Amino acid sequence: MSLNRKDFLRYLITGGLGACFGGASAIPKYFKENGAGLVTVKRQSLVMGSVASFEVVADSERAGYEAIRKAVDVFRSLDKKLSMYRDDSEMAVLGKSAGRTPVSISEDALEVLGFSKKISESTGGLFDVTIEPAMKSWGFRKEPGDLIKEPTHEELRKLEQLIGSEKISITGNRAYLEQKGMAVDLGGVAGGYALDKAIEEMKRSDIRAAYINFSGDIHCFGQPLDGESWKVQILDPGTGQPLQESINLQERALSTSGAYENRRENEGASWGHLLNPETARPVEPVASATAIHASAMMADAWSTASYLGAEAPGEVETIFIK
Template identity: 30%
Template structure:
């Protein structure tokens, strides 16, 4: 977009005494997109300073890329891969940042009764989420066997050495359930410190916004309708909040017409059922990123009960039957054709 700042032009030969002060530049939104952490990220900065905005966007992007390299499940040089490679062999000394992040995930596991569990990566791959109809689910013995190494309680942390140890060979951790949220949080912190007073970062369903849009209004965030992909079911206007959505309508298979999504219950080994979409709203995008998976696994009743116990955290859920449920502090605006759709509509996380 071109700059909206405008200055008054002096007529040729006009007296300097008649010159008017130049109007202050008006803020506008600058946007940059990138493929990070296996997903599409969009960074938006609101500023009246072109140079500052572009520097901040580059800094936010670089920080997210750095975190991806540090904690990736796939990058052979990451510290997470090293932890997994040495499972059952010896502890791995990691950066304080990685140690602290893993420690926070274990606290969320405890809070959710194990519904969120980074050791889910220890499970055997027995499902194919190919959006097709399958004849049946795997047999119960196969499912039970697939989760035998899962268990967040097994992860051993040593605060004295900042080491992480997985005691069983074949155990693995994967921070995918929280890493995008952490990346968005760190990127936004850096952009704020650089002087960006308003912005929005969308990490493929993990949205955090702060400040205002260029016109002074809040950020309008849309929540998708699982029954009709690429459409909006409701929206809300927020600032200084995270809105994080997880859904099972991007990666799934069906059996007898019933949907089975890619979010696995670590206790049972079966895909979590009962919900099509979970949206968490809270000030901390990292926490919201983990809680949406936890609520998905817990299901409608237990999931709502968990959120209703937590301060300053709300959620909206869409059940398998299409019913919309909200936590006790949540207010949504149902979408209809009269409401303008100038919104950020995040895809559910993969």
């Protein structure tokens, strides 16, 4: 996951989640009058290569900041296991061992890989974390300024042989990529998993409510001081303006996928980072797809899968912008 992966989304929360790196907001008048000594604490942190914005309702600033610290620790711990940008992560080691030997991985990595295999099966392969070799070929792992060339037809045919979650074997605490050259990109699921784990950790803290915006993926629990739910507005990528109707989130998570979140260019051609696993090519069937579910991991995976054309289960609410 890269910095500002979903910066096309700006989520507007009453009371302002904005670019505040610290500080507690004033307690609303009606709370003061009723003797409730709650405060809202806000902070941003760079985690897993992107920005996470936190808003916490607590009895004290100290409790709020401590809950945020614990959540940040969760993100940073998972980054060491799930990142495809770290050479020492468990996913990097898994890729280096592809076609040679199984590797031992953590319970977190096992859970994410197992979940990803199930989603791949239920979407007919439209969601597939083994897309990483194609992501590299289309230039999404290159540094700014590096020359990017579109893969040839022959290269694409070879890439197709490396894609397929059925080629991920899991036995006990060991995982194995069955073909040399395979690699895993958990960008469509790791952020949601990290949000779920961070919210679980915050619920164990001495706070009343929390909202996390992790580069456009949202998760929350409890209530803000000024209402019964967290109000979120999604931008229309075509106009750059928020949709008129806001989304009320309470104990729910939200994720949005769109091809313009991350783009590459070459000789006048431009393409987004969402690839069809069947063809190893970028596709742009809709402007964006948003998924809402109690689990951020489910929302994260199904925003991508729905964007690529998979039909989400009834428990997942989807919103499309054409």
